[in-house]
Amino acid sequence: MRPITVVLLALLGCLTALPALAEGPKMAVEKADFDFGQIFQGEKVEHTFRFQNAGDEPLVIDRVRSSCGCTAALLSTKIIAAGDVAELKATFDSARFSGAVVKTIYLYSNDPVQQVTELHMRGTVKQExxxxxxxxxxxxxxxxxxxxxxxxxxxxxxxxxxxxxxxxxxxxxxxxxxxxxxxxxxxxxxxxxxxxxxxxxxxxxxxxxxxxxxxxxxxxxxxxxxxxxxxxx
The missing domain is CATH 2.60.40.10 (Immunoglobulins)
Incomplete structure (x- = not known):
């Protein structure tokens, strides 16, 4: 077998090994759970969640909802093209909490398999x-x-x-x-x-x-x- 043929076959093998984008929009979160450890009551915690559209059609975020008013969420964009990455900046205000807490943010999208994605901020609030x-x-x-x-x-x-x-x-x-x-x-x-x-x-x-x-x-x-x-x- 000629060397050039071997090279072409190797390149073809690499290309076929690459993961294909899923059909339709697909939500893929980098890390859905963030542990902020231990903070004092009254402190605010900020964290940025990253997620990708792993599908071949635009991913549309219809709305964002938090489990309580103590957690605010700011979305970088509502429409994510195929293969693109978006961010959600979350802020938790611990003023009215103590002990172990878990706050959940819900992302509603047009992902046909997972229409609601949950993101979590958890940790312990200690009274100063x-x-x-x-x-x-x-x-x-x-x-x-x-x-x-x-x-x-x-x-x-x-x-x-x-x-x-x-x-x-x-x-x-x-x-x-x-x-x-x-x-x-x-x-x-x-x-x-x-x-x-x-x-x-x-x-x-x-x-x-x-x-x-x-x-x-x-x-x-x-x-x-x-x-x-x-x-x-």
Whole structure:
């Protein structure tokens, strides 16, 4: 066999070995699952998902939907030509979450085999400042009788945190802070005094505290209580 014939046969073999584009549009995601690891509550995570039209006809993205309003998604283009690559930029806002989370983004397309493609952002949201308890739900307080309750603030970060501007939203509540700074891994306490007044069977209010944390600039302690009239003499 002549050398030139051998070369031509080898080239032909390489060409026939190349993967052919699928018939019609076809969604092919580079990596559908993104693990962002561990972040502090209040941080935002951004990630770009890449996907290709592995078909031989244009892939059309009809719409994009997120599992909740905490996750925003921005698509680079809605029509992807055969063989082309597109991107979806996703942003997760962890402000209202703690613990393990999984957020899902749904891509609706004209792929006849897989009309809905799921993309996932997952990880763990850790609280920078842990308030314990996170709320006071008090029962059977008596008008005119004061009661005190202790709330602990723990610093879970690696930086000292400054506290300021302690206040309450109703005169029936007063609060005292044990220190204005929490060392990393340290704790401070808030002593809350509740003195119900006449005129209502329920007490609702908040203790508010400012911090220098960029993730949690304000702490809010909700307080709810049922109030009974004073005992008759």
């Amino acid at each position: 400042i842990v308030m314990s308890p996170s709320r006071l739900d008090l029962q059977n307080l008596v008008v005119g009788a004061s009661k005190e309750f202790a709330v602990t603030l723990s610093n879970q970060s690696k930086n000292p945190l400054a506290l300021s501007g302690l206040q309450t939203t109703t005169p029936e509540l007063t609060a005292v802070l044990s220190a204005e700074q929490i060392a990393p891994g340290g704790e401070v306490s808030i002593t809350v005094r509740v003195t119900p007044k006449e005129g209502s069977g329920r007490l609702n209010g908040y203790v508010l505290l400012q911090t220098n944390s960029e993730h949690v600039p304000e702490l809010r302690l909700p307080i709810y209580a049922s109030v009974a009239p004073p005992a008759s003499k």
